[in-house]
Amino acid sequence: MSDQPNGAYQVLARKYRPQDFTALIGQEAMVRVLRNAFERDRIHHAYVLTGVRGIGKTTTARIIAKGLNCIGPDGSGGPTVEPCGVCEHCKAILESRHVDVIEMDAASNTGIDDVREVIEAAKYRPAMARYKVFIIDETHMLSKQAFNGLLKTLEEPPEHVKFLFATTEIRKMPVTVLSRCQRFDLRRIEPERLIAHLVEITKAEGAEIDEEALALIARAAEGSVRDSLSLLDQAIADGGTDAAAIRAMLGLADRGRVLDLFDLIMRGEAKAALEELRDQHRSGADPEATLRDLAETTHWLSTLKISPDLASDLTLGAETAARGAEMASRLGMRVLARTWQMLLKALEELARAPSAIMAAEMTVIRLCAVADLPTPDELVRKLTEEGASGGTAPAPAADKPPPAPPASKARLSVAATGTAAVAHPDPAPVTRAEASPDLSHLPQSFDAVVALISERKDGELLYDVETGVRLISYTPGHIQFRPATGAREDLSGRLLQALSKWTDHRWIVTVGDAEGEPTVSEMRSERMQSLEQRVRKNPLVAAGLAVFKDAELRVIPRKRLSAEESDALSPDDGPFDDDDDLFGED
Numbered sequence: 069m070s071d072q073p074n075g076a077y078q079v080l081a082r083k084y085r086p087q088d089f090t091a092l093i094g095q096e097a098m099v100r101v102l103r104n105a106f107e108r109d110r111i112h113h114a115y116v117l118t119g120v121r122g123i124g125k126t127t128t129a130r131i132i133a134k135g136l137n138c139i140g141p142d143g144s145g146g147p148t149v150e151p152c153g154v155c156e157h158c159k160a161i162l163e164s165r166h167v168d169v170i171e172m173d174a175a176s177n178t179g180i181d182d183v184r185e186v187i188e189a190a191k192y193r194p195a196m197a198r199y200k201v202f203i204i205d206e207t208h209m210l211s212k213q214a215f216n217g218l219l220k221t222l223e224e225p226p227e228h229v230k231f232l233f234a235t236t237e238i239r240k241m242p243v244t245v246l247s248r249c250q251r252f253d254l255r256r257i258e259p260e261r262l263i264a265h266l267v268e269i270t271k272a273e274g275a276e277i278d279e280e281a282l283a284l285i286a287r288a289a290e291g292s293v294r295d296s297l298s299l300l301d302q303a304i305a306d307g308g309t310d311a312a313a314i315r316a317m318l319g320l321a322d323r324g325r326v327l328d329l330f331d332l333i334m335r336g337e338a339k340a341a342l343e344e345l346r347d348q349h350r351s352g353a354d355p356e357a358t359l360r361d362l363a364e365t366t367h368w369l370s371t372l373k374i375s376p377d378l379a380s381d382l383t384l385g386a387e388t389a390a391r392g393a394e395m396a397s398r399l400g401m402r403v404l405a406r407t408w409q410m411l412l413k414a415l416e417e418l419a420r421a422p423s424a425i426m427a428a429e430m431t432v433i434r435l436c437a438v439a440d441l442p443t444p445d446e447l448v449r450k451l452t453e454e455g456a457s458g459g460t461a462p463a464p465a466a467d468k469p470p471p472a473p474p475a476s477k478a479r480l481s482v483a484a485t486g487t488a489a490v491a492h493p494d495p496a497p498v499t500r501a502e503a504s505p506d507l508s509h510l511p512q513s514f515d516a517v518v519a520l521i522s523e524r525k526d527g528e529l530l531y532d533v534e535t536g537v538r539l540i541s542y543t544p545g546h547i548q549f550r551p552a553t554g555a556r557e558d559l560s561g562r563l564l565q566a567l568s569k570w571t572d573h574r575w576i577v578t579v580g581d582a583e584g585e586p587t588v589s590e591m592r593s594e595r596m597q598s599l600e601q602r603v604r605k606n607p608l609v610a611a612g613l614a615v616f617k618d619a620e621l622r623v624i625p626r627k628r629l630s631a632e633e634s635d636a637l638s639p640d641d642g643p644f645d646d647d648d649d650l651f652g653e654d
């Protein structure tokens with residue numbers, strides 16, 4: 069850790085390059101194995117060091133070379149994992165001028181001729197040191213011929229020769245070579261470890277950068293000491309001392325604002341969410357980065373739900389971490405899974421959108437629109453736990469996939485936000501048409517089309533069809549509709565494409581001028597009102613409403629009953645008086 073004698077500035081990665089294994093952080097397992105081998109005089113003749121770039125492969129190779137040739141301060145020492153650093157060999161290796169330690173970069177010397185030189189040199193005894201050490205960087209870049217040339221030497225290695233191969237891509241190394249080497253996998257440095265290292269160096273440099281900021285650097289470096297030190301260099305040069313400055317330097321969004329936006333979306337507050345998104349955009353956030361941040365947040369909250377340990381993120385301040393924990397406990401896993409899917413789809417579609425901000429806004433709008441759809445099973449679970457239901461109903465398995473329509477029955481669930489929601493069967497299809505023989509595999513009603521979209525789990529198309537289609541006419545293979553206000557312009561095209569693909573039949577989807585039926589979602593909300601009174605009388609719902617005092621009752625159709633099942637239900641009973649049906653998954 070000495071300063072350059074001439075006072076010139078030396079980059080941190082170089083200045084703090086470990087000179088021995090004690091300074092090499094995070095690679096204890098490898099050091100243990102090496103120590104063992106050195107002490108028992110069982111030093112392998114070839115080692116391959118693998119790991120991501122910047123992890124310390126070449127540095128490790130140089131330390132091993134020193135250890136192999138160190139003679140100690142008094143000139144009488146043997147091979148050691150604690151090279152003295154002061155003997156002529158240690159010094160010469162440190163300065164890359166040792167005649168018996170030959171470094172070669174395979175990235176620029178890939179051919180057989182380059183290797184031939186190595187092979188020739190290996191035949192001669194070392195000039196002054198104990199071992200002739202060949203350090204070959206990026207070994208995987210060698211040509212096949214070069215590897216073959218090397219192989220002969222590896223098969224019968226002269227006693228005075230040691231090979232140290234470094235590579236980022238171990239899979240590109242021939243097995244014949246690997247099988248003759250002892251392999252060390254250099255690990256990414258754990259964030260805690262890297263942060264502690266950065267804290268030390270920051271202190272040694274007399275710089276003042278707070279720990280949250282260093283944690284951001286450590287995260288951006290992804291476990292690479294060298295990258296983290298380069299970033300630290302930059303931070304010190306920029307004079308950035310706090311998390312905000314480092315975020316700006318790394319081009320990261322403010323995590324708190326990302327959480328603000330995420331929270332608004334999850335609460336379904338479309339107007340506020342859009343305003344927040346636009347504000348972030350105005351202050352320079354890239355819409356694509358915002359969508360990625362939302363996806364990252366979704367992943368973080370999902371992991372947090374499974375285990376706070378797995379989700380621990382040192383780049384977060386205590387306040388943000390606490391906020392995340394609160395949100396994770398409030399949001400259902402299925403909601404998070406659905407959000408993840410929609411965000412990934414949005415990112416895929418981004419390139420095709422007229423502009424990135426439009427795509428981001430549409431995504432936020434859609435996420436808000438589905439935000440208050442119920443999560444399955446949660447009321448049931450809550451009621452079962454609290455004994456409020458009388459405990460007679462069996463709770464369905466939480467992760468069981470929902471059954472495909474139309475076989476399933478009504479379900480009852482409540483979102484964790486305290487919104488009670490009750491599913492109920494849909495009514496008769498809008499239009500029934502006789503199928504011609506060769507079209508019998510197609511959906512026989514528009515309702516069946518909607519069911520098919522739902523079955524295919526295309527949530528976006530489902531939402532657009534349910535809110536945007538005023539059906540004028542339906543025959544299998546042919547849909548005519550009038551777009552509802554606000555319907556997307558490409559709806560008919562997307563519907564046509566999806567149906568044609570799923571049914572292997574060329575569909576005709578046209579837009580007409582006739583008034584058309586109300587949309588599925590309009591019909592649904594109309595029905596909901598008349599259903600609500602009946603639903604409220606259901607004992608389980610009544611119990612649910614008693615538990616969630618401020619709950620709003622909302623009736624939402626989730627499943628469709630088959631005609632047979634519909635017939636079996638007398639209008640007075642309704643599905644909700646039958647406890648067994650309520651929880652039937654199929």
Ligand SMILES: [Zn+2]
Binds near residue numbers: 139141157
């Ligand atoms: Zn030495």
